[in-house]
Amino acid sequence: MKVFINPGHGTNDPGACGFGLKEAKVAAKIGAILERKLNAAGIETKNLQTDEFGSIPVIANEWGADLFVSIHCNAANAVARGTEVLVYRFNSQGATLGEKVQESIVARLGTVDRGLKERPGLYVLRATDMPSILIETAFIDEARDNALLASRQEDFADAISVGILAYAGINALSDIASTRKIAPNGEPYDQNDIDYLLGEGYTLADALSFLDTTDKYSNSDMKAAAEYAESRVGSTGYGNNGCTEWVRRFLLKANHPFGQLMTDGSQGNLMWVPNIMDYAKAHGLWKEAEEGGAMGDICLLETNYCKADGPDHVVVACGDGNYWGNSSSRNKIVKSSIAGDYGADNVYGYVATGSGAGKAVSGKCSRTAAEIVGDAGSTSCVNLAPNGMVYEENDIQYLVGEGYTVDDAIIELSKSPKYNSAPARIAPNGKPYEQNDIDYLVKKCGYTLDAAISELSMADKYIK
Numbered sequence: 001m002k003v004f005i006n007p008g009h010g011t012n013d014p015g016a017c018g019f020g021l022k023e024a025k026v027a028a029k030i031g032a033i034l035e036r037k038l039n040a041a042g043i044e045t046k047n048l049q050t051d052e053f054g055s056i057p058v059i060a061n062e063w064g065a066d067l068f069v070s071i072h073c074n075a076a077n078a079v080a081r082g083t084e085v086l087v088y089r090f091n092s093q094g095a096t097l098g099e100k101v102q103e104s105i106v107a108r109l110g111t112v113d114r115g116l117k118e119r120p121g122l123y124v125l126r127a128t129d130m131p132s133i134l135i136e137t138a139f140i141d142e143a144r145d146n147a148l149l150a151s152r153q154e155d156f157a158d159a160i161s162v163g164i165l166a167y168a169g170i171n172a173l174s175d176i177a178s179t180r181k182i183a184p185n186g187e188p189y190d191q192n193d194i195d196y197l198l199g200e201g202y203t204l205a206d207a208l209s210f211l212d213t214t215d216k217y218s219n220s221d222m223k224a225a226a227e228y229a230e231s232r233v234g235s236t237g238y239g240n241n242g243c244t245e246w247v248r249r250f251l252l253k254a255n256h257p258f259g260q261l262m263t264d265g266s267q268g269n270l271m272w273v274p275n276i277m278d279y280a281k282a283h284g285l286w287k288e289a290e291e292g293g294a295m296g297d298i299c300l301l302e303t304n305y306c307k308a309d310g311p312d313h314v315v316v317a318c319g320d321g322n323y324w325g326n327s328s329s330r331n332k333i334v335k336s337s338i339a340g341d342y343g344a345d346n347v348y349g350y351v352a353t354g355s356g357a358g359k360a361v362s363g364k365c366s367r368t369a370a371e372i373v374g375d376a377g378s379t380s381c382v383n384l385a386p387n388g389m390v391y392e393e394n395d396i397q398y399l400v401g402e403g404y405t406v407d408d409a410i411i412e413l414s415k416s417p418k419y420n421s422a423p424a425r426i427a428p429n430g431k432p433y434e435q436n437d438i439d440y441l442v443k444k445c446g447y448t449l450d451a452a453i454s455e456l457s458m459a460d461k462y463i464k
Contacts, residue, residue, distance in 0.1 A: 001168055002044045004065035006124065007031035008072035008134075010051035016075035018141035019150075023073040024049070026149050030137065031071050033157035041165060057127035067097060067164065068132035070124050073140040073149060077440050079459040081142040082112025086119040086134040093131040101135060101163030103284060108159035109148055111138055112266070112458065115282040135160065222296045222354065225254035229316065229324040232333045238326045244271040246326040246333065247298055247314050251353060254296060258285075258353050265428030268457050273300060273311050280351040287350040295319030296354025302346055311348040319354065427462035437461075 007027035009015035015023025028049050035045045046063055048056065060068050074084070083105045085098035098116050106113045114136075119125060125132050137156050138145035149156075229250060238246050244262070248271070251259025261279075262270040270276050277300055280286040293299050295318055300311035315325025318335065327334045395418075399409035413419050427433055433456050441452035456462050 001066050002046070002064060003038055003067045003069060003164060004060040004063060004130075005031045005035055005038075005045055005047040006056055006060070006068065006070040007047070007049040008070055010049055012051045016073055016140050018075065018078075018139075019143070019146045021073075021140055021146060021150055023075075023140055026073055026137075026140070026153065027071040029153045030157045030160070033154055034069075034071070034160050037157060037161040038164065041161070043164075043168075053123070057124055061127075061129045065128075065130050067167075068124070068128045068130055069101075069160065069164070070132070070134040071160070072134060072136050073138060074136040074145075075139060075141045076455065077437075078139075078141045078143075079437055079441070079461065080455050081139045081145045082114040082458070083109070083138055084114035084117050084136045086117050086122060086125065086136065088118075088120055088122070088125040088132060090116065090118050094125070094133055097131050097164070097167045098133045099284065100167040101133060101160055104163035104166065105135075105137065105156065105159040108155050108162075109138075109152060111145065111148065113283055221253075221255040225250055225256075226295060226318075228253045229318075229333075230335070233324070233335045235333050238333065242326040243314050244273065244276075246324075247316055250296075250316050250324070251298075254353075256296070256353050258298075258351070264463065266458060266463055268454060269428070273314055276300065276314065276351060277311055277349065280349075285352045287352050289347040289349050293317030293319065293347070293350045294352070294354035298351035298353050299323055299325075300348040300350070302348045317350065317354060428457055429462055431462070433462065 007024070007030065009024035009027065011024075013024065015027070017023065031047055031049065035047045038045050046060075046065065048059060050056065056070075057068075074080070083102065085102045087094045087098045089095070095116060102113070102116060105111060119134070122134060125134060138149050140146055140149055248259055248262040252263065253259075258270075261267045267279055268275055270279060276298065277286070280298075287293070287297065297317040297319075299315050299317045301313040301315065302311055303313050313325075315323040317323055322335055322337055324333065324335050326332070395413055396409050399412060404412065433453065437456055438449070438452050441455055442449060
């Protein structure tokens with residue numbers, strides 16, 4: 001295999017700068033270390049950093065590279081941080097390579113996971129003939145990211161090399177170091193256990209899946225969360241918008257990082273069901289319905305109440321075909337099948353937050369829309385007003401009390417100023433975004449308005 005390494009910028013163009021660091025120099029150092037590590041794995045490399053920007057794809061193509069890896073540092077006026085990988089298009093070999101590298105960097109460095117970004121207009125991605133990625137390692141003008149770029153260049157290079165090797169399928173056992181080094185209990189797998197199962201004819205993936213179910217490696221925190229869920233069945237107090245609140249509490253009890261993300265809002269509003277799905281898909285956590293739900297997985301349901309296509313309710317999979325969740329119309333934690341309680345037409349999919357194995361079962365709902373009218377007040381319901389707000393339950397209930405059907409009540413409310421006017425753009429900390437920050441990202445960095453708001457929502461300034 002031949003890998004073309006392109007540290008970004010050059011002698012005359014330092015790239016982005018911050019806290020005394022220059023992007024070109026950081027990229028060059030990471031590129032040099034990466035080259036050494038790939039060579040040690042038997043991969044042929046060519047490392048080129050040049051101010052002659054237009055020649056880079058030409059040289060890579062003529063050399064016959066199998067992969068193209070460009071290394072950069074990001075910058076956004078100190079309002080953003082994290083790692084992202086740019087690819088020519090999704091659903092491509094370049095995107096597959098990008099996912100491996102992205103996952104590896106985030107796991108090794110602990111950077112904010114900004115996921116893959118599709119950038120068909122980038123010349124080095126458009127003009128190269130082979131799978132190509134551009135890595136934005138971290139934000140050089142953000143203090144915490146800058147510290148990583150200054151002190152952990154070896155780790156960045158090692159993480160990139162692990163991602164490349166994982167993509168190439170080289171030295172399959174080394175995949176453990178990049179993707180499955182840590183068991184559900186947070187401890188490393190014992191290599192002797194893995195080797196034994198491989199000797200018994202297991203594949204690596206099957207060996208790790210088997211070890212996950214043993215007492216030695218199972219997640220005691222998840223077991224504690226399951227006991228907590230059982231103890232809460234029949235309890236109340238989560239509110240008619242409590243489906244996501246229940247899931248958040250369960251995951252915090254399991255010490256699962258997704259619960260903390262739902263709490264702190266650092267990855268956007270994950271108390272909103274469609275956002276949960278989008279985040280899971282962007283970060284490799286999504287499981288289709290037919291894959292089944294392991295105990296502790298977030299299960300996304302599509303109910304009879306909300307009229308738009310897509311998930312609008314969340315529960316926690318028990319792993320045995322049942323679910324723990326907040327039944328919104330009853331404001332009560334229940335354990336049941338879909339057909340028995342949630343009014344769901346189907347399981348929409350899962351977020352892989354659980355452990356162990358277990359297939360889920362689906363079923364037609366046994367409740368009518370009127371019986372689950374409380375879901376209208378849920379933070380998760382996607383039956384939205386014209387301005388993007390969720391209809392408030394007390395507004396719907398008032399009109400129902402006046403003789404309206406639920407559907408007619410929603411139609412009536414959709415005409416009111418309350419649900420027609422544009423809502424304020426409020427940050428996770430409850431304060432409005434500053435217009436100059438929005439203008440900087442839109443006018444200087446080329447963001448769309450929605451992308452700028454999404455970016456700002458992850459900045460400390462708007463979280464704390």
